[in-house]
Amino acid sequence: xxxxxPDQGVIxxxxxxxxxxxxIVPGEGVIAxxxxxxxxxxxxxxxxxxxxxxxxxxxxxxxxxDILRYCHENNVKIVPRGAxxxxxxxxxxxxxxxxxxxxxxxxxxxxxxxxxxxxxxPGVTNLGVTKAVEDxxxxxxxxxxxxxxxxxxxxxxxNSGGVHCxxxxxxxxxxxxxxxxxxxxxxxxxxxxxxxxxxYDLLGVLxxxxxxLGVITEVTVRILKKPExxxxxxxxxxxxxxxxxxxxxxxxxxxxxxxxxxxDKPAIxxxxxxxxxxxxxDVEALLIxxxxxxVVEVDHLIERVSExxxxxxxxxxxxxxxxxxxxxxxxxxxxxxxxxGRMSPDYICMDGTIPRNKLALVLQRMxxxxxxxxxxxxxxxxxxxxxxxPLIMFDANxxxxxxRAEEFGxxxxxxxxxxxxVLTGEHGVGVEKRDLMGEMFTEDDLKQQQRVKCAxxxxxxxxxxxxxxxxxxxxxxxxxxxxxxxVPFPDIPRF
Amino acid sequence: xxxxxxxxxxxxxxxxxxxxVSEAIPLDVRGMGSKAGxxxxxxxxxxxxxxxxxxxxDYDPGExxxxxxxxxxxxxxxxxxxxxxxxxxFEPMDLGVLYGQADGDGMSGTIGGVIAAxxxxxxRIKSGAARDHFLGFSAVSGRGEVFKSGGRVMKNVTGFDxxxxxxxxxxxxxxxxxxxxxxxxxxxxxxxxxxxxxxDGDAVTAxxxxxxxxxxxxxxxxxxxxxxxxxxxxxFKDAGAAVTAVRIEGPGPSVEHRCTALxxxxxxxxxxxxxxxxxxxxxxxxxxxxxxxxxxxxxxxxWRVSVAPMQGAEVAARLKSALDGExxxxxxxxxxxxxxxxxxxxxxxxxxxxxxxxxxxxxxxxAAADVRQAAxxxxxxxxxxxxxxxxxxxxxxxxxxxxxxxxxxxx
Numbered sequence: 001x002x003x004x005x006p007d008q009g010v011i012x013x014x015x016x017x018x019x020x021x022x023x024i025v026p027g028e029g030v031i032a033x034x035x036x037x038x039x040x041x042x043x044x045x046x047x048x049x050x051x052x053x054x055x056x057x058x059x060x061x062x063x064x065x066d067i068l069r070y071c072h073e074n075n076v077k078i079v080p081r082g083a084x085x086x087x088x089x090x091x092x093x094x095x096x097x098x099x100x101x102x103x104x105x106x107x108x109x110x111x112x113x114x115x116x117x118x119x120x121x122p123g124v125t126n127l128g129v130t131k132a133v134e135d136x137x138x139x140x141x142x143x144x145x146x147x148x149x150x151x152x153x154x155x156x157x158x159n160s161g162g163v164h165c166x167x168x169x170x171x172x173x174x175x176x177x178x179x180x181x182x183x184x185x186x187x188x189x190x191x192x193x194x195x196x197x198x199x200y201d202l203l204g205v206l207x208x209x210x211x212x213l214g215v216i217t218e219v220t221v222r223i224l225k226k227p228e229x230x231x232x233x234x235x236x237x238x239x240x241x242x243x244x245x246x247x248x249x250x251x252x253x254x255x256x257x258x259x260x261x262x263x264d265k266p267a268i269x270x271x272x273x274x275x276x277x278x279x280x281x282d283v284e285a286l287l288i289x290x291x292x293x294x295v296v297e298v299d300h301l302i303e304r305v306s307e308x309x310x311x312x313x314x315x316x317x318x319x320x321x322x323x324x325x326x327x328x329x330x331x332x333x334x335x336x337x338x339x340x341g342r343m344s345p346d347y348i349c350m351d352g353t354i355p356r357n358k359l360a361l362v363l364q365r366m367x368x369x370x371x372x373x374x375x376x377x378x379x380x381x382x383x384x385x386x387x388x389x390p391l392i393m394f395d396a397n398x399x400x401x402x403x404r405a406e407e408f409g410x411x412x413x414x415x416x417x418x419x420x421x422v423l424t425g426e427h428g429v430g431v432e433k434r435d436l437m438g439e440m441f442t443e444d445d446l447k448q449q450q451r452v453k454c455a456x457x458x459x460x461x462x463x464x465x466x467x468x469x470x471x472x473x474x475x476x477x478x479x480x481x482x483x484x485x486x487v488p489f490p491d492i493p494r495f
Numbered sequence: 496x497x498x499x500x501x502x503x504x505x506x507x508x509x510x511x512x513x514x515x516v517s518e519a520i521p522l523d524v525r526g527m528g529s530k531a532g533x534x535x536x537x538x539x540x541x542x543x544x545x546x547x548x549x550x551x552x553d554y555d556p557g558e559x560x561x562x563x564x565x566x567x568x569x570x571x572x573x574x575x576x577x578x579x580x581x582x583x584x585f586e587p588m589d590l591g592v593l594y595g596q597a598d599g600d601g602m603s604g605t606i607g608g609v610i611a612a613x614x615x616x617x618x619r620i621k622s623g624a625a626r627d628h629f630l631g632f633s634a635v636s637g638r639g640e641v642f643k644s645g646g647r648v649m650k651n652v653t654g655f656d657x658x659x660x661x662x663x664x665x666x667x668x669x670x671x672x673x674x675x676x677x678x679x680x681x682x683x684x685x686x687x688x689x690x691x692x693x694x695d696g697d698a699v700t701a702x703x704x705x706x707x708x709x710x711x712x713x714x715x716x717x718x719x720x721x722x723x724x725x726x727x728x729x730x731f732k733d734a735g736a737a738v739t740a741v742r743i744e745g746p747g748p749s750v751e752h753r754c755t756a757l758x759x760x761x762x763x764x765x766x767x768x769x770x771x772x773x774x775x776x777x778x779x780x781x782x783x784x785x786x787x788x789x790x791x792x793x794x795x796x797x798w799r800v801s802v803a804p805m806q807g808a809e810v811a812a813r814l815k816s817a818l819d820g821e822x823x824x825x826x827x828x829x830x831x832x833x834x835x836x837x838x839x840x841x842x843x844x845x846x847x848x849x850x851x852x853x854x855x856x857x858x859x860x861x862a863a864a865d866v867r868q869a870a871x872x873x874x875x876x877x878x879x880x881x882x883x884x885x886x887x888x889x890x891x892x893x894x895x896x897x898x899x900x901x902x903x904x905x906x
């Protein structure tokens with residue numbers, strides 16, 4: 001992975017930068033000791049590691065603003081970091097950049113039930129938002145599987161999803177407002193407790209921008225009342241194609257379940273051996289369909305889903321009859337990653353999205369690739385929204401296996417794009433998929449995205465080297481060759 | 496009469512924009528022109544009429560995605576969706592009647608216009624606005640370059656989400672040539688529970704309680720008596736009192752159950768009624784399209800004010816005391832529709848002042864062109880935010896070729 005060449009001039013000024021930071025953030029908020037910096041050398045993508053220049057952990061918006069202004073004026077780069085749980089290397093440090101950690105922004109500021117929203121600092125965990133309101137029966141809907149640890153600020157940076165996206169949306173559909181700081185230190189608010197602020201939807205483009213546009217210092221999210229109840233049904237099929245058809249049939253019947261997950265045979269076996277969830281071992285594909293809402297609605301719909309599944313060829317069907325049983329159904333799926341981790345010394349988790357009707361084709365091709373690369377793969381799939389998580393198993397101690405696994409992963413993502421899907425559904429581009437961006441976008445597509453970056457951060461100081469394979473200077477991106485009067489009048493109908 | 500350029504396809508859109516850039520001739524970008532009254536009047540040398548870029552190119556109901564040309568008429572989309580028992584969950588309002596077009600049966604306008612204005616309806620509070628359902632697009636930027644963003648799947652974080660920027664940009668950033676949107680199943684059954692005679696403050700409180708329940712409220716509106724009397728639906732027209740309404744949708748047994756719960760909830764606050772499918776549909780269409788402010792009120796000016804829902808009654812009281820207008824509420828109190836007798840200053844200073852210390856935004860939705868030329872139609876932004884927005888505009892359209900002045904004077 002080629003990262004931007006570190007600026008030796010900045011590295012040479014390290015002592016001066018540390019002093020400047022200590023003048024802004026007192027006490028232990030500036031970390032310069034190598035042993036302590038080690039804790040920040042990677043995020044959830046552990047294949048890539050780099051010690052940051054230093055780490056700064058501010059506690060106030062004013063400090064963030066002062067830090068960014070100093071860095072802006074002194075040509076120092078910034079890598080923003082939340083909880084460091086990201087899976088694509090978005091918070092991978094740079095040797096010549098300050099890693100700006102937001103973990104000390106950990107307070108819940110305002111719980112506003114009448115307006116159904118909560119204002120928190122960005123370092124509050126995803127689950128922390130729900131914890132703050134669950135005693136009163138409310139919750140925050142997006143639930144990435146890292147929700148115990150991941151921060152809400154990081155969720156906005158990545159536009160995190162989870163298993164309930166089809167019904168309740170992604171982060172972008174649940175954020176109402178933010179306070180953010182631009183690279184030059186400017187503090188601004190986008191949105192608030194009201195809906196659809198006028199003007200360009202800068203909050204919308206900030207969400208999922210992977211720390212390239214601004215540093216978030218406050219967040220307003222909407223909360224929902226917990227559904228009365230939830231029940232799940234396990235459905236087994238003799239082929240993934242039948243499983244996929246069943247999902248389409250459920251949706252075509254007008255039913256949008258709270259969650260629909262699919263696992264292929266290797267994933268079923270891996271998880272069953274690990275947590276003994278009671279999954280059938282003789283099926284090729286297993287669906288978990290969860291319905292939530294009023295008891296009467298859930299009971300009604302779960303019967304309908306079972307009938308649809310039967311018509312679509314389900315060979316196994318079991319409806320949860322208690323909260324314990326429902327939790328057991330989910331326990332396998334939720335432990336799929338560690339379960340695969342038990343089977344193999346190492347694994348990488350991919351994250352493409354495909355049109356659902358291409359599932360059978362994609363799984364078939366993946367089986368062929370598995371043979372070609374001689375590496376095992378297990379699949380868990382957010383079947384409702386087409387988000388695929390192939391887990392490629394390898395042994396990093398065997399020479400060449402990591403490279404083979406990465407090539408295999410890249411081939412899967414290229415296939416996702418080929419069938420009309422995308423490179424990443426919820427984990428982000430980061431450094432992991434950066435060099436594949438050209439598979440999905442043309443040079444002009446990428447340049448237009450980077451022009452937006454230039455409007456926020458004209459010197460590429462915020463998280464450079466992430467998301468975009470080639471860094472173009474903003475002056476170059478903004479240049480236009482206009483040849484006045486040289487373009488012929490277009491040969492198109494006119495009136 | 497401004498000359499109209501009418502490209503046949505995306506390639507010709509590119510040709511037209513390239514030419515306009517080289518000649519420094521601004522373009523007035525439009526689909527059907529049904530929303531020409533929304534925003535500031537555009538001063539342009541040519542009209543770029545996209546009506547040939549119409550038609551649904553890909554729609555598989557099981558995938559919940561529809562791809563189409565930007566000028567595809569809303570009526571055609573609604574029909575295709577209805578045939579598959581689906582809908583646009585964000586329930587975009589039809590501005591046609593508000594802008595004085597004859598009341599047709601179908602939706603007016605195009606999907607491109609719906610996206611460009613980021614429209615939504617009463618279901619906004621549950622399902623989001625156009626921005627939340629807009630998955631991806633191809634376009635020609637004001638630089639005269641083809642680009643795309645997003646895709647045809649609903650879970651996608653590959654690169655910046657430029658779809659969000661396009662939604663609500665009123666054609667000032669790029670000319671869309673193809674769009675993909677998320678569609679959803681139509682609810683099986685719809686009912687509306689009514690609370691009669693509540694004052695504005697009590698109504699907003701009752702709506703907040705309903706929205707804070709687990710009953711998945713899909714519409715929460717309040718009509719003061721004078722506005723209720725302008726409804727075509729009997730329950731409202733003849734109520735002789737204010738009416739507060741909550742919409743419930745879903746499978747039959749579930750709707751029954753939730754309606755019963757909400758009737759009990761509302762029963763503590765006053766007399767309760769219930770609307771079934773037909774009347775429900777008619778009423779929420781009126782709320783969505785501001786029908787109460789049409790017909791003989793066609794010459795009144797209309798504002799749309801978005802605030803935190805619980806502030807709705809307070810803001811409306813300020814507006815009424817300063818301007819003597821008529822209001823009704825949607826979004827549980829968070830959206831205030833205000834109609835004023837026409838005045839040259841459209842009450843802009845009073846409207847902005849009413850929300851200055853509360854937060855929110857006000858948009859002038861209907862006024863004569865010269866009035867919209869003079870008064871800021873959209874909420875003025877604080878300096879740094881306005882500067883950033885200007886830089887974003889320049890990132891797409893540095894020469895100011897596309898719909899200049901539509902959102903902000905001089906941009």
